[in-house]
Amino acid sequence: MAYGVLLALCAAVLMGVATVLQALGARRETAGGPVRAMFQWPFLVGVGVDALGFVAEVVALRSVPLFLVEAALASSLAVTAAVAAAVLRVRLRSAEWGAVVAVCCGLAVLAVAAGHEGTSDGDARLRWVTLGTSVGLILLGWVVNRRVHRARAAVLGGIAGLSFGLTGIGVRLLPDDITVTGVPAAPTAYAVVVSGLGGYLLLIEALRSGSVTAATGAMVIGETVWPGVFGVVWLGDTTRPGFAPLGVAGFVVSVAGALALARFGEAEQTPLPTGGAGPRQEE
Structure with a gap:
């Protein structure tokens, strides 16, 4: 069980980092269009990291409930947001940092409440x-x-x-x-x-x-x-006996946090200029 939870979290981290790497590769090649951008090394590394994340997801799905793995995958947006803040110099608003914390707390609660996968x-x-x-x-x-x-x-x-x-x-x-x-x-x-x-x-x-x-x-x-x-x-699939309400609460909180970070589904935010003006915000 613990092994499957760890793999689900690894999948989320890998996929979140992959999104930022692919965005970084796409932004390094503007003149050649999207085809040339795909051959930039950050983009290629991102594809490889994404593939590793998928392998971790597949193994996790064979050992823990679907609701836990899918909530963990949605949390990859929190990883993308945090890494984008450091690598792409995207300014996260206070509410978005709160959403990152909510995703982490929701997943922690869900991991505690989750039972074994169905037979x-x-x-x-x-x-x-x-x-x-x-x-x-x-x-x-x-x-x-x-x-x-x-x-x-x-x-x-x-x-x-x-x-x-x-x-x-x-x-x-x-x-x-x-x-x-x-x-x-x-x-x-x-x-x-x-x-x-x-x-x-x-x-x-x-x-x-x-x-x-x-x-x-x-x-x-x-x-x-x-x-x-x-x-x-x-x-x-089940939660631990008596933990169903806690499991539902953890699932809802983690998904709600991911929805609050939805603009990071494509980590193509405008970086902070050196002059200090804020970045363009997505809808």
């Missing part, structure tokens, strides 16, 4: 439904991107969050006795790939469509709330 890994029908849903969400995102104009950033961000949540569910639905050779035959293995990559592309479109805050806020809600409920209702 169920679903049946064959649920695994195929998971794969079909992952494809359906990508198609829905494609339609939204073409047809929806009002609040498109928030809607796409929400669909991206649902896809990321489905990634976690897909990992949990992999049979406990699965072997490396058995992975290609597992529908949920494909669901993990489709929902993970699809969610990433949808999030990029959401960030390009409008407010970073709206897109990231909707993503946080989508990737935390419904997977947590799914884990409790369908997979048997």
Whole structure:
């Protein structure tokens, strides 16, 4: 249990740092556009750190409840905010520092209250439904991107969050006795790939469509709330006996803190000029 909690927190730290590294790489190459920015060393290191974070997430999902892992992943925004303040010289407001503290306190409470993950890994029908849903969400995102104009950033961000949540569910639905050779035959293995990559592309479109805050806020809600409920209702995830109210409170506080830090979903804030004027604030 403690090992899984530690891995979930490591995943959050790694993904939060990766966001800042990728932003740093993107800002070092402005003339060559986004393609050349991807070959800047901070961006490449950020991609590698992000991959390590995903590995830590996958292992954590196999040992602790979904609601704990997803709340920890949302807390990566707190890591991004803290690292951006130091590396990108972003000025955090008092309320945002308070949100960072809230995220940390909420996760601490949630870790204390969390019980063991459920023993169920679903049946064959649920695994195929998971794969079909992952494809359906990508198609829905494609339609939204073409047809929806009002609040498109928030809607796409929400669909991206649902896809990321489905990634976690897909990992949990992999049979406990699965072997490396058995992975290609597992529908949920494909669901993990489709929902993970699809969610990433949808999030990029959401960030390009409008407010970073709206897109990231909707993503946080989508990737935390419904997977947590799914884990409790369908997979048997529990809190420790008598700790359910404390677990709910910790979950709500950590997610609320992450939502307050939603503008750091894309760590492309304007750095502080040497003259001392404050940075441009996101919506």
